[in-house]
Amino acid sequence: MAESRQRESSHTANQSTQSEEQKADERMRETLLKADTFTNAPKVSRKTTTKEEREVIAKQQEEEHKEAEKLAKTATKGAIGRWWTRVQSGPNKVTFTMAIVALGVVYGDIGTSPLYTMQTFLNGQGGIQHADREAILGVLSLVFWSITLITTVKYVLIAMRIDNKGEGGIFALYSLIRKYGAWLAIPAMLGGAAFLADSVLTPAVSISSAVEGLKTIPVFEPLFREDANLTMIITAVIILLLFSVQSRGTESIGRVFGSIVMVWFAFLAVVGVFNLGNDWSVFAALNPVYGIRFLFSPHNAAGIALMGTVFLSTTGAEALYSDMGHVGRGNIYFTWPFIKVALVFNYFGQGAWMLRNQHNPALENVDSLNPFFQMMSPGVRYIAVALSVTAGIIASQALITGAFTMVAEATGLNWMPHLQVRYPARTRGQLYIPVVNGVLCVSTLAVLFLFRDSEHISAAYGLALTITMITTTVLLAVYMWYNRHKVGAIVFSIVFLSIQIMFFIASMAKFMHGGWFTMLLTLLILMIMVTWNDGTKIERSQRRHMKRKDFLPALEKLHGDFRIPYFADNIVYLTSDSEMKRLDTDIFFSIFADHPKRARAWWAVSVQTTDEPFTREYSVEDFGTDYLFRVKIRLGFKVSQSIPAYIHQIMHDLEHTGELPQQKSQYPKLDADPGVGTIKYVLIHKALMPESTISQRGALSLQMKYAIRHAAGSPVKWFGLAPYNPLIEVQPLFLSTRRPPRLKREANNLRQIESSEDVLALTKSSTKSAASKETKDAKETKASAKAESQAAKSGGAKPAAKPAGGAKQSVAKPQAAKPSAVKPAANQASKQAKPTTQHHPGKAGGVSKQTGSGHHGGEK
The missing domain is CATH 1.20.5 (Single alpha-helices involved in coiled-coils or other helix-helix interfaces)
Incomplete structure (x- = not known):
C-alpha cells in the first residue's frame, strides 16, 4: 500500500516536472517568437508631440x-x-512666479555686497578709529551714487531696453550692432571673456566670505581655531552641491532661492533701519558733494583705490542685464525698487553704526572688523550668518546662470564650439550646459584651493568685471549712435566711461595681490574665442557650392555604374550648411575622392534649432532626381535631437509619396528596418595640410580650433549617432599649397650606368622642358618608324631599337668576371625601359607625367 502511494506520488511529481518543463519551453518559444520579429530601428510616433x-x-x-x-x-x-493691461500685454509683462524667480536668479550677487564692502573700506582706511564723519559720509555717498548711476540708470533704465529677442548681455547686444563694423567683435569678445572669468571667482568669494561668518559665533569659534582648513572644506562642499543641482533648471532653483532672497533683502532693510535709530543725519550722504570731496581729500588713506572698494557694491549690475532672458525685463523692473531700497537702508545703517562706534576702544584691536555682523546683537547674528551663507550660494547662481547664457550666445556667434545644451524649463532662456557647468565647478574649486580664504580671493575679485562694464558701455554707445541718438551716445559715453575707467584704474591695484589670476583667465577665454572665430572664418572662406548642372551628371553616372559596389544603400551627410539649392563641394569631394561612394541615395541633412519649444518640421529638395536629397530639419529647442529616428521617418515618407524608390532589405529579419536599406552616416572634419599657404596666425587658429573641438566633444553625441558607428571623414582645407622642390635621385642608385658621363647626360636630359622632350621623342619615333619601313621593303635586317627620349646609349666595357654577351642585353633592356617617363621640373610634388597619358603617376 505504501509502495503504491509512493509510486503515485513519484508519478505525480514527474507529471508536474514535465508540465513545468513544457511551460518553460512554451515561454521560450514565445520569447523566441518575439525576438524573431523584433526590430531595433529608431522609430517616431504618429503624433508630432508627446x-x-x-x-x-x-x-x-x-x-x-x-x-x-x-x-x-x-x-x-x-x-x-x-x-x-498695456504693461501685461507688452514685453514688460510681470508675473508673480517669475518675479520670485528674478529675486533668486538675478539679485544674488548684488545682494551679498553689504557683507564685505564696508569691511574693505575700513581696512583701507586703517581701522574704524581712522574713519571720521567725513570719510563715512563720503563712502556712503559714493556707494549710493554708484548704485544709482551704474545699476539703475545704465543697466535697468538704458541697457535693458536694448534686447535681442528678449535676451540681454554683451553678446546679445553685439548681435544687434555687428553690422556697423567688424572691430566691434573685439570689445564684445573681451567683455564676454572677462564676465566668464569673473563667474569663476564669484562662487568662491561669496560662499567663503559667508562661511567665514561662522567664526564670529562663540559656539563655533573653537572648531575653526583648531582646524584652519574647516572653512575651506565647508565652502568646497557647498560649491559641489550648488553645481550638482544646476541640471534641474533655474526655474525650480529660482523658486526656492527667490523666497529666501526675499527674506534676505527684507532682513537687510530691517537691520539697517534698526541701526539708523533716530539719527537720520547720515542721509546727508545723498548729496554727491560728500563723495567727490572725500575721494580727493588728503584724509583718504586709500586714495584712488577707494573706487575699487566702492565698485564692490555694483558687482551684480552686469548680471541683471545678462539674466534678462531668463526672467523677463518686466519682472526685473518690478522687483528692482524693493532691492535698491533694502541695499540703501543696510549701507546707511552700517554707516550710522560706524559713526556711533568710531571711538569705541573695544573695536580698535579687532582684526578685519566687519560692520555688517558687528552691528547686530549676538542672538541676531545666528540668523545673519545662516542667511548670508544662503545669499552667497544665490550670488553664485546669478553668475552661473549668466555664464550659461553667454556661452550659448557665443556659440551662436561661432566664437565657441557647439556644446550640448539642455532646456529644463519651458522657456528657451532657461538653459543648462553640462560641459560649462563642469568646467566652472572645477575652476571654482581650483580658485578656492589656490587662495584658500575670502581675503585673498577678494584681491582678485572685481577686476575683470570692470572690463566687462567698460566694453558694454562702448557697445551701448555705438547702438545709440546708429539709432538716432548721437547726442545721447556722446553724453552716455563721457559720463559712464569716465566713472568705469576710474573703477578699472582703482581695481588694478589688486593686480599683484590676485588680480593676475582673473586677467589670466580672461586672456585664456579670449584666446579661445579669437582662435575659434578666426578658424571658422578660414573654413567658411574655403566653402564652395556647386550648381545643379555641375554635380548632377557625375552623380547620375556614378549612380548607374554597376561595376562599383554599393558603399551603402543610403549615405547621410550631416552638415551645418544651410544652402538648399546647391551642393557643398565637401560632400561632392567625399563622394568621389579615393574610392567612389556609390549609393541608392545620397542625403545632405542639416538641423536647425527654433525659438519655439516643440517644433518638428522638415523640408526636402530632390534636385529633380530620386537619388539625391537635401533635407533641412527644424526642431524646437526642447526637442531631443534624435536624428536617426527622424531620418528613418523621412525616408518612409518619401517612399510613400514615390519620391524615393522602394528599398527592401535582402535580410528583412536581421535588418533593423526592413523597409529601408542600410544607412551610413558621415561627418566631415577639416584638416590643415602642411603645404598650405596660410599665415602663421591662421594656421595657429585652425590648429587650436581643432584641439578645442576634440576636447569639447564630437558632434556624434549631439546628433545621437553614437550607436550607429558613423564615419568621421577628414578632408583637407582647399587652400592654395606651396610646391616643394623636386627630389634628385642619388647617382649611385642609377642602374646600368657606370660612367660619370652617363650620369651627367641623364641629369641634363631630365632637366629639359616638357615641350622640347616631347618634340624630340616624336622626331626619333618617326625616324625609327621610317627606317624600319625602308628595311622591310628592302628585305634587310631590322635595325635595333633606338632608345627614345634622347638617352645616351652606354657602351659596355668587357670584364673578366662576367660574360660579355650578358651585359649588352641588360643594357638594352635598360635603354628600352627609360623612355617611358618624362620628368618635368617644377611640377607640384615632383609628380612625373606620362607621355601620351592624362593621368599622373601611372605608366604609359
Missing part, C-alpha cells in the same frame, strides 16, 4: 486664457487698469 508636451501646451494655453480674461476685467477699471 503626451507630456501636449499637457504642457494645454496648461500654458489655459494659463494664457485665464490671464486674458483677468486682463479684460482689469481694463474696465479706470486709467490704472488700462495702464496695467
